[in-house]
Amino acid sequence: MMQQTYTELLPPRRILLGPGPSMLDPRVLQALAQPPIGHLDPYLLKLYEEEQELLRIIFQTKNDWTFVLSGTGTAGMEAALANLLEPGDAVLVASHGYFGERLADIAGRLGALVDRIARPWGQIFSIEELEAALKRKQYKVFAIVHAETSTGAEQLHMAEIVSKAHQWGALVVLDTVTSLAGIEVRVDEWGVDLAYSASQKCLGAPSGLAPITVGPRARKAIERRQRPVSSFYLDFKLYAGYWNGNHSYHHTAPSGLHLAFREALRLAVEEGLEARFSRHREHAEALWDGLGSLLLPPFIPKEFRLPVLTTAILPGGLDEVAVRKRLLEEFDIEIAGGLGTLKGKVWRIGLMGYSSQRENVSLLLETLRTLLY
Numbered sequence: 001m002m003q004q005t006y007t008e009l010l011p012p013r014r015i016l017l018g019p020g021p022s023m024l025d026p027r028v029l030q031a032l033a034q035p036p037i038g039h040l041d042p043y044l045l046k047l048y049e050e051e052q053e054l055l056r057i058i059f060q061t062k063n064d065w066t067f068v069l070s071g072t073g074t075a076g077m078e079a080a081l082a083n084l085l086e087p088g089d090a091v092l093v094a095s096h097g098y099f100g101e102r103l104a105d106i107a108g109r110l111g112a113l114v115d116r117i118a119r120p121w122g123q124i125f126s127i128e129e130l131e132a133a134l135k136r137k138q139y140k141v142f143a144i145v146h147a148e149t150s151t152g153a154e155q156l157h158m159a160e161i162v163s164k165a166h167q168w169g170a171l172v173v174l175d176t177v178t179s180l181a182g183i184e185v186r187v188d189e190w191g192v193d194l195a196y197s198a199s200q201k202c203l204g205a206p207s208g209l210a211p212i213t214v215g216p217r218a219r220k221a222i223e224r225r226q227r228p229v230s231s232f233y234l235d236f237k238l239y240a241g242y243w244n245g246n247h248s249y250h251h252t253a254p255s256g257l258h259l260a261f262r263e264a265l266r267l268a269v270e271e272g273l274e275a276r277f278s279r280h281r282e283h284a285e286a287l288w289d290g291l292g293s294l295l296l297p298p299f300i301p302k303e304f305r306l307p308v309l310t311t312a313i314l315p316g317g318l319d320e321v322a323v324r325k326r327l328l329e330e331f332d333i334e335i336a337g338g339l340g341t342l343k344g345k346v347w348r349i350g351l352m353g354y355s356s357q358r359e360n361v362s363l364l365l366e367t368l369r370t371l372l373y
């Protein structure tokens with residue numbers, strides 16, 4: 001029989017300008033190529049301490065329970081809700097896009113009583129409408145997405161919203177998957193009880209890890225649970241035992257991903273948060289200017305438009321799938337189409353982490369000009 005040959009290790013070199021994953025700094029790539037380390041090796045345990053310190057700087061928190069889950073951003077979503085909610089608990093989910101819908105879906109699967117308040121995709125909530133919803137019932141948890149990657153909108157007024165949720169007795173879960181390390185996220189100052197993110201967006205690491213931070217009120221709620229968390233894998237108490245306690249075995253952590261992730265966190269802190277936010281904003285402004293002159297105007301009004309993810313309105317009659325196919329296959333540039341109600345109507349262009357560079361913006365704009373005109 002003929003010996004089957006499989007694809008050689010020669011992956012395409014893409015310019016990643018979609019909603020994640022973002023590109024990797026050479027230092028992160030190098031970290032990714034190191035040999036494996038055991039999950040109880042003192043080197044890895046020391047590296048965890050550094051990751052925790054660096055993440056506390058980036059989340060702007062003092063939370064002791066700040067650690068990194070094995071799994072993507074969706075594991076962060078599942079973990080946040082699974083640790084706080086028990087069957088029958090009331091939860092309010094504020095949804096202004098695809099990921100808000102996913103939060104409501106996950107909460108429902110956990111057996112929680114889910115109330116959903118929604119805005120049309122591309123809009124954000126006012127403090128008043130959220131307060132009116134929070135008043136209706138005693139909710140255990142209120143969950144909301146900070147940066148909606150499906151629409152490119154930033155939910156503003158987070159400090160006030162968190163304060164209203166607390167006033168009405170709910171713990172606040174905040175999705176910072178697309179915002180963390182790209183725009184301001186102030187966990188302690190805003191009073192957020194539980195926030196999670198993902199490694200592959202503005203943090204600039206490979207996909208596969210989900211950092212989380214748990215504040216004192218959320219910890220107390222977890223300690224008071226009647227039943228153990230339904231997921232063994234995502235149980236924060238077991239994570240805390242491995243990360244903060246006596247490092248007892250929970251699961252075999254992916255050491256290669258942690259090496260790369262720590263390097264990405266180090267790069268972010270070396271750059272400085274303020275400088276990093278300015279860089280993301282500056283390159284986004286250049287993108288918006290260029291898109292305007294290509295007649296692909298941004299979909300979101302400037303006051304709550306995310307610098308890290310831009311949705312551009314497509315002209316009628318454009319075969320957008322064909323253009324994206326040529327961008328990828330002929331020019332090695334990845335951007336994304338719209339999700340859900342925005343499918344076929346917008347493109348989603350990410351400038352996250354290491355991908356947020358002036359030359360990437362110029363390259364994309366020049367290539368689009370060639371393909372469209």
Ligand SMILES: *Cc1c(COP(=O)(O)O)cnc(C)c1O
Nearest residue numbers: 072073074099147149177178198
């Ligand atoms: C990407 C994303 C997620 C899910 O993360 P995965 O890493 O794809 O599992 C959740 N929330 C938001 C806002 C996201 O952008």
